[in-house]
Amino acid sequence: MTSVSIMQMNDDQTKQVLDDLSPSFCAAKWYNATIWLGSGMTTSCHHPPAHKINLNDIATDPSAIHNTLEKKQQRQQMQKGERPAGCEYCWKLEDAGAKSDRIYKSRIYSEQDLRDAHALPYIKNVNLKTLEIAFDRTCNFACSYCNPAFSTTWARDIKKDGAYQGLTTDGRNHFTHPHDASQLYGIDDYNPYVEAFFRWWESDLHASLDELRITGGEPTMSPALWRLLDWFKANKGKSKTRLAINTNLCAKDELIDRLVQASFDIDGLEIYTSAEAVGDRAGYIRDGMDWHQWEANLHRMCWEARCRAVHIMGTPSVLSVMDLPRYLDWVLQTKQQFGADFPNFTLNILRFPSFQSVLVLPKHMRDQAADGLDDWLTKNDFKYHLHDMELDHIRRLRDYLRTVDSPHAGASSRQMLESDLKLFLQQYDVRRGKSLVLSCPEIAEWLYV
Numbered sequence: 001m002t003s004v005s006i007m008q009m010n011d012d013q014t015k016q017v018l019d020d021l022s023p024s025f026c027a028a029k030w031y032n033a034t035i036w037l038g039s040g041m042t043t044s045c046h047h048p049p050a051h052k053i054n055l056n057d058i059a060t061d062p063s064a065i066h067n068t069l070e071k072k073q074q075r076q077q078m079q080k081g082e083r084p085a086g087c088e089y090c091w092k093l094e095d096a097g098a099k100s101d102r103i104y105k106s107r108i109y110s111e112q113d114l115r116d117a118h119a120l121p122y123i124k125n126v127n128l129k130t131l132e133i134a135f136d137r138t139c140n141f142a143c144s145y146c147n148p149a150f151s152t153t154w155a156r157d158i159k160k161d162g163a164y165q166g167l168t169t170d171g172r173n174h175f176t177h178p179h180d181a182s183q184l185y186g187i188d189d190y191n192p193y194v195e196a197f198f199r200w201w202e203s204d205l206h207a208s209l210d211e212l213r214i215t216g217g218e219p220t221m222s223p224a225l226w227r228l229l230d231w232f233k234a235n236k237g238k239s240k241t242r243l244a245i246n247t248n249l250c251a252k253d254e255l256i257d258r259l260v261q262a263s264f265d266i267d268g269l270e271i272y273t274s275a276e277a278v279g280d281r282a283g284y285i286r287d288g289m290d291w292h293q294w295e296a297n298l299h300r301m302c303w304e305a306r307c308r309a310v311h312i313m314g315t316p317s318v319l320s321v322m323d324l325p326r327y328l329d330w331v332l333q334t335k336q337q338f339g340a341d342f343p344n345f346t347l348n349i350l351r352f353p354s355f356q357s358v359l360v361l362p363k364h365m366r367d368q369a370a371d372g373l374d375d376w377l378t379k380n381d382f383k384y385h386l387h388d389m390e391l392d393h394i395r396r397l398r399d400y401l402r403t404v405d406s407p408h409a410g411a412s413s414r415q416m417l418e419s420d421l422k423l424f425l426q427q428y429d430v431r432r433g434k435s436l437v438l439s440c441p442e443i444a445e446w447l448y449v
Contacts, residue, residue, distance in 0.1 A: 009110075009111065010107075011099060011103050011104075011107060011392070014106055017111050017114055017115075018102065018103070018106055018114065021114060021118040022080070022081045024077070024078050024081055024082060024083045024084070025078045025079070025081075025114070026044075026090070026102040026105060027105065027106040027109050027113065027114050027117055029074055029075050029078055029084075029117075031109055032044055032045055032105060032128070032129070032130045032131070033066040033128055033130075033132070034046055034131075034132040034133070034215075035065050035066065035131070035132070035133045035134070035197070036050065036182070037134060037136070037191060037193040037197055037224075038137050038182060038183045038193075039149075039181060039182045039183065040052060040184065040192075040193045041053065042065060043086075045101065046132075047086075047087060049086050053068060053193065054068065054069075055192060058192065058193070058196040061125070062199045062200035062203075063128075063200055063205075065196050066126075066131070067125040067126060072122050072123055073122075075117075085409075087102075088409055089101070089351060090102040093400070096399060096400065096403045096404055097399065097403070098395075098399050099392055104389065108130065113129070127205075127209075128205070128208070128209055129211070130210055130211045130212075130213070131209060131211070132214075132246075133197060133213070133215070134150075134214075134215045134216050135194060135214070135216070135217075135224035135225060136183055136185075136217055136224070137150050137152055137155075137182055137183050137217040138216065139151040139216055139221070139248075140221065140288050141153060141218065141248050141250070141286055141287060141288035142157055142287045142432075143286045143287060143288075144284070144286070144317075144356065144428060145350055145352075145353060147174035147179065148174075148177070149179040149182035150182070150216070151217065155179065155180075155183075158175070158176075158177060163175060163176040163177065164176070164424060164427050165423070165427065166420075167420045167423060168412070168419075168420060169353075169354060169355050169411075169412040169416050169417055170353055170354075171410070174352070174353055175353075175424070187222065194224055198227075201228075201231075206239040207239065207240075209239075210240075210242065211241065211243075211244060213244040213246065213270075213272065214228070214243075214245045214246065215246035216246065216247075218247060218248050219245055219247060220245075220251045220258075221251060221255070226258075229262045229265070229266070232266050233262070236265065242269075242270065242308070243266050243268070243270070244269070244272055245270075245271055245272065246272040246274075246313075247259070247272070247273055248273060248274065248286070248289065248294070249293075249297040249298055249301070250288065250289055250293050260300060260304055263305040263307060264306050268308040269305070269306065269307050270309050270310070271309075271311070272312075272313055273298060273301075273310070273311070273312055273313070273343075274286070274312065274313045276314035276317070276347070277319070277324075278291065278327050278330050280438065281320065281323060281440055282294075284319065284434055284436070285317070287434070298310065298312075298334075298343065299338075302338040302343065303338065307342075309342070309343075309344065310338075310342050311344055312345040312346075313348065314327070314345055314346060314348070315347075315348055315350050316347050316349055316358055317350040318356050318357060318360050318443065319356065319440050321358045321361070321369045321397075322361075322368070322369050322440075322442050322443070324372065324373065324376075324397075325373065325375070325376040328380070328394070329376075332383060332385060335385040335386075336385060339385075340385045340387065344387060345390055345393075346389070346393055347394065347396075347397050348393075349396075349400055350407075351407045351408050352408075353424075354407045354411045354412065354417055355418075355420040355424060356421060356424075358397075358401060359404060359407050359414070359417075361446075362414075362446070365442075365446065366402070367401070367402065370398045370401040370402050373395075373397060373401075374398060376394070377391070377394060377395070377398075418447070422447045422448075425447070
């Protein structure tokens with residue numbers, strides 16, 4: 001294949017380059033990382049399970065927060081055409097005939113980048129090009145499908161009311177304990193993982209990294225975020241790294257004001273936020289979310305802040321998928337108000353906890369949800385505001401609903417997952433003062449019939 005620049009590579013060209021190198025090759029294993037500095041855990045993207053960073057390694061080489069032995073072994077597998085088990089999300093989609101995130105997460109790099117990674121000895125350290133980090137798990141939300149590992153509010157729920165009772169399919173024990181190992185250090189304590197990041201950032205990462213994305217918890221509540229933003233303000237023009245911040249947009253007004261102001265000190269800031277439903281349903285799924293506050297602050301990011309783009313990350317689950325066309329109508333209306341990139345959206349299908357997967361629905365409801373997406377596409381896929389990737393995400397969810405039977409390898413039967421969903425939501429309603437009947441009536445009618 002003749003070389004093409006990254007701007008010229010479409011999905012099919014990217015897949016051809018990847019498959020020319022290896023049928024299991026994914027550039028994210030080399031050039032991308034998600035790192036939780038509060039717990040010292042890392043992974044190559046948000047799909048594979050995270051693993052521990054070696055403290056001894058980062059004492060001498062801060063890049064070891066990314067270049068771990070486990071990742072190097074998985075790179076070797078991909079170079080040999082083998083499928084790392086932790087990447088099964090992509091393998092399931094590809095085996096179902098859909099485009100996987102292996103394509104999307106590789107096409108952002110040049111063809112030469114892909115070929116260089118494949119040719120590099122697997123044991124060699126690699127400079128990151130895209131990085132997502134969480135400084136800690138401090139968060140004012142306790143989303144239904146999240147857990148104490150990523151939210152201090154979730155941890156308080158468990159400490160106050162104890163474990164969720166009767167769940168048999170939650171193999172990762174998301175809802176049984178406060179996950180104190182996920183936050184090894186106090187928010188104001190010395191954290192060797194955070195300090196390793198800043199050592200790497202200030203030495204050479206700021207010069208080599210294309211994109212840095214800060215997540216959480218809720219990062220605007222973390223002092224380390226403001227430490228980083230102060231660095232950008234004091235070192236204008238020194239780094240070409242594009243900065244992106246994940247935020248639930250429901251923090252205190254003064255923090256949102258501060259974020260808007262900070263946007264003028266950063267070239268090309270991108271804001272990521274999350275939703276997959278509107279109104280009361282959105283607040284039910286994401287406990288702590290005030291829909292009207294979130295929508296108003298989203299508009300501020302689109303209109304008042306100086307942002308390169310605003311992204312909404314959707315996570316379709318059993319609670320949202322039946323009503324997804326209404327959410328997509330809202331997104332399209334907002335795009336028409338602000339422009340194609342204000343906001344754009346993704347739909348990353350939920351797999352854990354597996355009892356909240358869209359695949360817990362009985363077949364006739366999955367077909368109904370897929371038909372609803374088909375109808376929406378028939379009416380809207382010609383709209384110039386929609387990007388190809390956005391349309392692909394809708395189509396792959398539709399195909400997933402129709403062709404995939406299990407959310408992941410080793411998942412329990414649909415009947416067991418349905419039982420756990422019912423048990424979880426009954427307890428969730430009591431603990432959080434919510435009502436499934438009022439917020440997600442078609443799910444309540446199915447579960448409580």
